[in-house]
Amino acid sequence: MRAACIRAYGGPEELKVEDLPDPTPGPKDVLIEVHAAAINPVDCKMRGGAMRGFLRKPFPFVLGADLSGVVREVGAKCTRLKPGDEVYTSPHHSQLGTYAELAVVREDHVGLKPPSLTHQEAAGIPLAGLTAWDCLTPLEAGQRALILAGSGGVGTLAIQLAKERGAHVITTCSERNTELVRSLGADEVIDYTKQDFADELSEIDLVLDSLGDWAHAKKVLRRGGRLRTIVSGLPDATKRYGPYVGPLTVGVNTAGLLLGSFVCQGVRASSVLRQPSAANLDELTKRVEAGTLRPVVDRVFPLDEIVAAHEYSETGRARGKIVIAVKAE
Ligand SMILES: NC(=O)c1ccc[n+]([C@@H]2O[C@H](COP(=O)([O-])OP(=O)(O)OC[C@H]3O[C@@H](n4cnc5c(N)ncnc54)[C@H](OP(=O)(O)O)[C@@H]3O)[C@@H](O)[C@H]2O)c1
Secondary structure, eight states, X not given: OEEEEESSSSSGGGOEEEEOOOOOOOTTEEEEEXXXXXXXXXXXXXXXXXXXXXXXXXXXXXXXSOEEEEEEEEOXXXXXXXXXXXXXXXXXXXXXXXXXXXXXXXXXXXXXXXXXXXXXXXXXXXXXXXXXXXXXXXXXXXXXXXXXSTTSHHHHHHHHHHHHTTOEEEEEEOGGGHHHHHXXXXXXXXXXXXXXXXXXXXXXXXXXXXXXXXXXHHTTEEEEEEEEEOXXXXXXXXXXXXXXXXXXXXXXXXXXXXXXXXXXXXXXXXXXXXXXXXXXXXXXXXXHHHTSXXXXXXXXXXXXXXXXXXXXXXXXXXXSEEXXXXXXX
Protein backbone atom coordinates (compact mmCIF):
# COMPACT_ATOMS: atom_id res chain seq x y z
CA MET A 1 0.00 0.00 0.00
CA ARG A 2 0.99 3.63 -0.41
CA ALA A 3 1.22 5.48 2.88
CA ALA A 4 2.61 8.72 4.29
CA CYS A 5 5.07 7.93 7.05
CA ILE A 6 7.99 9.32 9.01
CA ARG A 7 11.32 7.62 9.65
CA ALA A 8 12.49 10.27 12.15
CA TYR A 9 10.74 12.86 14.33
CA GLY A 10 10.91 16.39 12.99
CA GLY A 11 9.26 18.93 10.71
CA PRO A 12 6.68 18.35 7.95
CA GLU A 13 9.48 17.47 5.51
CA GLU A 14 9.99 14.20 7.43
CA LEU A 15 6.73 12.94 5.89
CA LYS A 16 7.30 10.77 2.82
CA VAL A 17 4.84 8.76 0.74
CA GLU A 18 6.21 5.23 0.44
CA ASP A 19 5.17 1.72 -0.59
CA LEU A 20 4.74 -0.27 2.62
CA PRO A 21 3.44 -3.81 3.35
CA ASP A 22 -0.37 -4.12 3.64
CA PRO A 23 -1.53 -4.36 7.29
CA THR A 24 -3.20 -7.59 8.44
CA PRO A 25 -6.38 -7.48 10.55
CA GLY A 26 -6.60 -9.44 13.81
CA PRO A 27 -9.75 -11.41 14.74
CA LYS A 28 -11.56 -8.32 16.16
CA ASP A 29 -10.31 -5.90 13.46
CA VAL A 30 -11.59 -4.77 10.10
CA LEU A 31 -9.37 -3.92 7.14
CA ILE A 32 -10.54 -0.66 5.57
CA GLU A 33 -9.77 0.79 2.13
CA VAL A 34 -9.19 4.42 3.03
CA HIS A 35 -10.83 6.93 0.69
CA ALA A 36 -10.08 10.02 2.77
CA ALA A 37 -8.22 10.87 5.97
CA ALA A 38 -8.07 14.12 7.93
CA ILE A 39 -5.31 16.10 9.61
CA ASN A 40 -5.54 16.84 13.31
CA PRO A 41 -3.13 19.10 15.22
CA VAL A 42 -2.12 16.05 17.28
CA ASP A 43 -0.66 14.48 14.11
CA CYS A 44 1.80 17.37 13.87
CA LYS A 45 2.61 17.04 17.58
CA MET A 46 3.30 13.30 17.09
CA ARG A 47 5.38 13.97 13.98
CA GLY A 48 7.50 16.37 16.04
CA GLY A 49 8.03 13.71 18.74
CA ALA A 50 5.94 15.28 21.53
CA MET A 51 4.42 11.88 22.39
CA ARG A 52 7.53 9.76 21.90
CA GLY A 53 7.97 9.15 25.63
CA PHE A 54 4.81 7.07 25.97
CA LEU A 55 3.63 6.35 22.41
CA ARG A 56 6.31 3.92 21.32
CA LYS A 57 5.95 3.60 17.56
CA PRO A 58 8.52 1.85 15.39
CA PHE A 59 9.60 3.57 12.18
CA PRO A 60 8.28 3.77 9.54
CA PHE A 61 5.46 5.39 11.54
CA VAL A 62 2.31 5.98 9.48
CA LEU A 63 0.45 8.92 11.00
CA GLY A 64 -3.28 9.66 10.89
CA ALA A 65 -6.19 9.31 13.32
CA ASP A 66 -9.25 9.87 11.11
CA LEU A 67 -10.59 8.05 8.09
CA SER A 68 -13.58 7.40 5.92
CA GLY A 69 -13.56 4.38 3.63
CA VAL A 70 -14.94 0.96 2.71
CA VAL A 71 -14.53 -2.32 4.61
CA ARG A 72 -12.48 -4.80 2.57
CA GLU A 73 -12.10 -7.64 5.06
CA VAL A 74 -13.36 -8.51 8.54
CA GLY A 75 -11.62 -10.56 11.25
CA ALA A 76 -12.99 -13.93 12.36
CA LYS A 77 -14.57 -12.52 15.56
CA CYS A 78 -16.25 -9.48 13.94
CA THR A 79 -20.03 -9.53 14.13
CA ARG A 80 -21.35 -6.14 13.03
CA LEU A 81 -19.56 -5.07 9.84
CA LYS A 82 -19.11 -6.78 6.46
CA PRO A 83 -17.06 -6.18 3.32
CA GLY A 84 -18.48 -3.30 1.29
CA ASP A 85 -19.77 -1.30 4.29
CA GLU A 86 -19.01 2.43 4.08
CA VAL A 87 -17.48 3.39 7.43
CA TYR A 88 -15.65 6.13 9.29
CA THR A 89 -13.52 6.03 12.40
CA SER A 90 -10.90 7.54 14.64
CA PRO A 91 -8.83 4.56 15.80
CA HIS A 92 -7.17 3.96 19.17
CA HIS A 93 -3.59 5.31 19.36
CA SER A 94 -2.31 1.73 19.06
CA GLN A 95 -3.86 1.58 15.56
CA LEU A 96 -2.90 4.98 14.13
CA GLY A 97 -2.04 5.07 10.44
CA THR A 98 -4.88 6.46 8.36
CA TYR A 99 -2.64 8.38 5.90
CA ALA A 100 -2.59 5.18 3.88
CA GLU A 101 -4.52 3.21 1.30
CA LEU A 102 -5.34 0.56 3.92
CA ALA A 103 -5.89 0.69 7.67
CA VAL A 104 -6.71 -1.89 10.33
CA VAL A 105 -9.10 -0.77 13.09
CA ARG A 106 -10.96 -2.60 15.88
CA GLU A 107 -14.53 -3.24 14.79
CA ASP A 108 -15.97 -1.64 17.94
CA HIS A 109 -14.23 1.63 17.07
CA VAL A 110 -15.76 1.83 13.58
CA GLY A 111 -19.07 3.55 12.77
CA LEU A 112 -21.19 3.50 9.65
CA LYS A 113 -20.46 6.59 7.56
CA PRO A 114 -23.35 9.06 7.25
CA PRO A 115 -24.81 8.08 3.85
CA SER A 116 -25.48 11.69 2.87
CA LEU A 117 -21.78 12.65 3.10
CA THR A 118 -18.92 12.00 0.71
CA HIS A 119 -15.87 10.25 2.15
CA GLN A 120 -13.98 13.54 2.10
CA GLU A 121 -16.70 15.24 4.15
CA ALA A 122 -17.06 12.29 6.55
CA ALA A 123 -13.31 11.97 7.21
CA GLY A 124 -13.31 15.29 9.07
CA ILE A 125 -15.81 14.18 11.69
CA PRO A 126 -14.54 11.27 13.83
CA LEU A 127 -11.69 12.62 15.99
CA ALA A 128 -12.99 16.17 16.38
CA GLY A 129 -16.61 15.01 16.67
CA LEU A 130 -15.88 12.36 19.32
CA THR A 131 -13.88 14.93 21.29
CA ALA A 132 -16.66 17.51 21.12
CA TRP A 133 -19.22 14.84 22.03
CA ASP A 134 -17.28 13.80 25.14
CA CYS A 135 -16.72 17.43 26.20
CA LEU A 136 -20.38 18.34 25.90
CA THR A 137 -21.89 15.28 27.58
CA PRO A 138 -22.75 17.17 30.81
CA LEU A 139 -24.34 20.12 28.96
CA GLU A 140 -28.07 20.58 29.50
CA ALA A 141 -30.78 22.50 27.64
CA GLY A 142 -30.92 26.16 28.65
CA GLN A 143 -27.32 26.26 29.90
CA ARG A 144 -24.71 28.70 28.58
CA ALA A 145 -21.71 27.13 26.88
CA LEU A 146 -18.52 28.88 25.79
CA ILE A 147 -16.73 27.12 22.92
CA LEU A 148 -13.25 28.59 22.48
CA ALA A 149 -11.90 28.65 18.88
CA GLY A 150 -15.29 27.96 17.31
CA SER A 151 -13.90 28.06 13.77
CA GLY A 152 -11.47 25.15 14.28
CA GLY A 153 -11.92 21.44 13.64
CA VAL A 154 -13.34 20.74 17.11
CA GLY A 155 -15.13 24.08 17.49
CA THR A 156 -17.18 23.88 14.27
CA LEU A 157 -18.67 20.56 15.38
CA ALA A 158 -18.95 21.51 19.06
CA ILE A 159 -21.04 24.61 18.30
CA GLN A 160 -23.58 22.49 16.44
CA LEU A 161 -23.68 19.73 19.07
CA ALA A 162 -24.11 22.26 21.89
CA LYS A 163 -26.91 23.99 19.96
CA GLU A 164 -28.63 20.67 19.37
CA ARG A 165 -28.59 20.10 23.15
CA GLY A 166 -30.55 23.32 23.55
CA ALA A 167 -27.70 25.38 25.00
CA HIS A 168 -27.06 29.10 24.50
CA VAL A 169 -23.77 29.00 22.58
CA ILE A 170 -21.05 31.63 22.83
CA THR A 171 -17.86 31.26 20.85
CA THR A 172 -14.60 33.03 20.07
CA CYS A 173 -13.04 33.50 16.64
CA SER A 174 -11.48 36.23 14.49
CA GLU A 175 -13.60 38.52 12.34
CA ARG A 176 -13.11 36.54 9.12
CA ASN A 177 -14.85 33.53 10.72
CA THR A 178 -17.78 35.32 12.38
CA GLU A 179 -20.23 34.52 9.62
CA LEU A 180 -19.18 30.86 9.59
CA VAL A 181 -19.71 30.30 13.32
CA ARG A 182 -23.05 32.14 13.24
CA SER A 183 -24.16 29.89 10.37
CA LEU A 184 -23.34 26.88 12.59
CA GLY A 185 -25.61 28.18 15.34
CA ALA A 186 -23.51 30.40 17.62
CA ASP A 187 -25.74 32.85 19.51
CA GLU A 188 -22.93 35.18 20.55
CA VAL A 189 -19.53 35.66 18.93
CA ILE A 190 -16.52 37.30 20.55
CA ASP A 191 -13.72 38.44 18.26
CA TYR A 192 -10.66 37.38 20.24
CA THR A 193 -8.44 39.83 18.38
CA LYS A 194 -10.44 42.77 19.77
CA GLN A 195 -11.98 41.58 23.04
CA ASP A 196 -10.96 39.33 25.92
CA PHE A 197 -13.80 36.87 26.56
CA ALA A 198 -12.97 36.92 30.28
CA ASP A 199 -13.88 40.63 30.40
CA GLU A 200 -17.21 40.01 28.68
CA LEU A 201 -18.57 36.83 30.28
CA SER A 202 -19.47 35.36 33.66
CA GLU A 203 -21.72 32.65 35.12
CA ILE A 204 -21.00 30.27 32.22
CA ASP A 205 -22.06 26.63 32.78
CA LEU A 206 -19.49 24.90 30.58
CA VAL A 207 -16.32 25.98 28.77
CA LEU A 208 -14.80 23.83 26.03
CA ASP A 209 -11.17 24.95 26.07
CA SER A 210 -9.30 24.13 22.87
CA LEU A 211 -6.57 26.70 23.49
CA GLY A 212 -5.01 25.41 26.70
CA ASP A 213 -5.22 28.60 28.75
CA TRP A 214 -6.98 26.95 31.69
CA ALA A 215 -6.46 29.69 34.20
CA HIS A 216 -8.07 32.24 31.92
CA ALA A 217 -10.90 29.99 30.76
CA LYS A 218 -11.90 29.17 34.36
CA LYS A 219 -12.59 32.82 35.22
CA VAL A 220 -15.91 32.93 33.37
CA LEU A 221 -17.47 29.85 35.01
CA ARG A 222 -20.18 29.88 37.63
CA ARG A 223 -19.59 27.99 40.88
CA GLY A 224 -20.19 24.33 40.01
CA GLY A 225 -19.57 25.02 36.30
CA ARG A 226 -17.43 22.75 34.16
CA LEU A 227 -14.16 23.32 32.38
CA ARG A 228 -13.49 20.72 29.71
CA THR A 229 -9.98 21.22 28.40
CA ILE A 230 -8.59 19.30 25.43
CA VAL A 231 -5.10 20.85 25.34
CA SER A 232 -2.51 19.51 27.75
CA GLY A 233 0.59 21.51 26.80
CA LEU A 234 2.54 18.31 26.08
CA PRO A 235 4.66 19.59 23.15
CA ASP A 236 6.01 22.49 25.21
CA ALA A 237 6.60 20.26 28.24
CA THR A 238 8.43 17.67 26.11
CA LYS A 239 10.58 20.37 24.55
CA ARG A 240 11.43 21.76 27.95
CA TYR A 241 11.82 18.65 30.11
CA GLY A 242 12.29 15.82 27.60
CA PRO A 243 10.08 12.90 26.47
CA TYR A 244 9.76 11.23 29.89
CA VAL A 245 9.72 14.05 32.47
CA GLY A 246 7.62 16.26 30.14
CA PRO A 247 4.50 14.04 30.27
CA LEU A 248 4.97 13.68 34.05
CA THR A 249 4.88 17.44 34.53
CA VAL A 250 1.73 17.58 32.39
CA GLY A 251 0.15 14.89 34.57
CA VAL A 252 1.00 16.80 37.76
CA ASN A 253 -0.28 20.11 36.30
CA THR A 254 -3.51 18.48 35.19
CA ALA A 255 -4.09 16.90 38.59
CA GLY A 256 -3.42 20.33 40.14
CA LEU A 257 -5.98 21.89 37.80
CA LEU A 258 -8.65 19.37 38.68
CA LEU A 259 -8.17 19.54 42.42
CA GLY A 260 -7.27 23.24 42.68
CA SER A 261 -10.26 24.38 40.61
CA PHE A 262 -12.64 22.39 42.72
CA VAL A 263 -11.23 23.35 46.09
CA CYS A 264 -10.67 27.05 45.32
CA GLN A 265 -13.51 27.87 42.93
CA GLY A 266 -15.99 25.00 43.05
CA VAL A 267 -15.31 24.46 39.35
CA ARG A 268 -15.38 20.92 37.99
CA ALA A 269 -12.43 20.79 35.60
CA SER A 270 -11.39 17.85 33.50
CA SER A 271 -8.94 17.05 30.78
CA VAL A 272 -10.74 15.27 27.96
CA LEU A 273 -9.02 12.84 25.64
CA ARG A 274 -10.97 11.62 22.64
CA GLN A 275 -12.16 8.04 23.09
CA PRO A 276 -12.67 5.82 20.01
CA SER A 277 -16.27 4.57 20.01
CA ALA A 278 -18.54 3.09 17.37
CA ALA A 279 -21.57 3.89 19.54
CA ASN A 280 -20.69 7.61 19.73
CA LEU A 281 -19.91 7.69 15.99
CA ASP A 282 -23.41 6.29 15.43
CA GLU A 283 -24.79 9.20 17.50
CA LEU A 284 -22.89 11.65 15.29
CA THR A 285 -24.15 9.89 12.14
CA LYS A 286 -27.74 10.20 13.39
CA ARG A 287 -27.28 13.95 13.79
CA VAL A 288 -25.73 14.37 10.35
CA GLU A 289 -28.66 12.51 8.79
CA ALA A 290 -31.15 14.55 10.86
CA GLY A 291 -29.57 17.72 9.48
CA THR A 292 -28.32 19.11 12.80
CA LEU A 293 -24.60 18.40 12.23
CA ARG A 294 -22.53 19.17 9.17
CA PRO A 295 -18.78 18.99 8.71
CA VAL A 296 -16.89 22.07 7.60
CA VAL A 297 -14.11 21.15 5.18
CA ASP A 298 -11.55 23.88 4.70
CA ARG A 299 -9.10 22.33 2.20
CA VAL A 300 -8.53 18.96 0.56
CA PHE A 301 -4.95 17.88 -0.22
CA PRO A 302 -4.00 14.76 -2.18
CA LEU A 303 -1.92 12.22 -0.20
CA ASP A 304 1.15 13.23 -2.22
CA GLU A 305 0.83 16.77 -0.79
CA ILE A 306 0.87 15.63 2.83
CA VAL A 307 3.79 17.95 3.65
CA ALA A 308 1.80 21.00 2.49
CA ALA A 309 -1.22 19.77 4.48
CA HIS A 310 0.84 19.59 7.69
CA GLU A 311 2.36 23.00 7.01
CA TYR A 312 -1.13 24.43 6.61
CA SER A 313 -2.37 22.79 9.84
CA GLU A 314 0.55 24.30 11.72
CA THR A 315 -0.45 27.82 10.67
CA GLY A 316 -3.30 27.42 13.20
CA ARG A 317 -5.67 29.12 10.76
CA ALA A 318 -7.73 26.15 9.48
CA ARG A 319 -11.48 26.79 9.25
CA GLY A 320 -12.97 23.40 10.08
CA LYS A 321 -11.07 20.38 8.80
CA ILE A 322 -8.12 19.72 6.52
CA VAL A 323 -8.80 16.56 4.53
CA ILE A 324 -6.43 14.18 2.72
CA ALA A 325 -7.81 12.58 -0.45
CA VAL A 326 -6.37 9.08 -0.57
CA LYS A 327 -8.63 7.78 -3.36
CA ALA A 328 -10.25 9.93 -6.07
CA GLU A 329 -13.98 10.57 -5.40
N1 LIG B 1 -7.72 16.04 23.82
C1 LIG B 1 -8.17 15.61 22.65
O1 LIG B 1 -8.65 14.48 22.53
C2 LIG B 1 -8.13 16.55 21.48
C3 LIG B 1 -8.90 16.27 20.34
C4 LIG B 1 -8.90 17.18 19.30
C5 LIG B 1 -8.11 18.31 19.36
N2 LIG B 1 -7.34 18.52 20.45
C6 LIG B 1 -6.50 19.73 20.54
O2 LIG B 1 -7.36 20.87 20.55
C7 LIG B 1 -6.75 21.96 19.88
C8 LIG B 1 -7.70 22.48 18.80
O3 LIG B 1 -7.88 21.48 17.81
P1 LIG B 1 -8.59 21.84 16.43
O4 LIG B 1 -8.54 20.62 15.58
O5 LIG B 1 -9.90 22.47 16.69
O6 LIG B 1 -7.54 22.93 15.88
P2 LIG B 1 -7.56 23.74 14.52
O7 LIG B 1 -8.65 23.27 13.65
O8 LIG B 1 -6.18 23.74 13.98
O9 LIG B 1 -7.89 25.24 15.04
C9 LIG B 1 -7.72 26.28 14.15
C10 LIG B 1 -8.71 27.39 14.50
O10 LIG B 1 -8.36 27.95 15.76
C11 LIG B 1 -8.70 29.34 15.72
N3 LIG B 1 -7.90 30.05 16.71
C12 LIG B 1 -6.55 30.13 16.78
N4 LIG B 1 -6.19 30.87 17.86
C13 LIG B 1 -7.35 31.28 18.46
C14 LIG B 1 -7.63 32.06 19.61
N5 LIG B 1 -6.67 32.58 20.37
N6 LIG B 1 -8.93 32.24 19.95
C15 LIG B 1 -9.92 31.72 19.20
N7 LIG B 1 -9.71 30.99 18.08
C16 LIG B 1 -8.44 30.75 17.72
C17 LIG B 1 -8.37 29.74 14.29
O11 LIG B 1 -9.19 30.83 13.93
P3 LIG B 1 -8.53 32.19 13.37
O12 LIG B 1 -7.87 31.84 12.08
O13 LIG B 1 -9.69 33.06 13.24
O14 LIG B 1 -7.53 32.60 14.41
C18 LIG B 1 -8.70 28.49 13.48
O15 LIG B 1 -9.98 28.56 12.87
C19 LIG B 1 -5.42 21.43 19.35
O16 LIG B 1 -4.38 21.78 20.24
C20 LIG B 1 -5.60 19.92 19.34
O17 LIG B 1 -4.40 19.18 19.43
C21 LIG B 1 -7.32 17.67 21.51
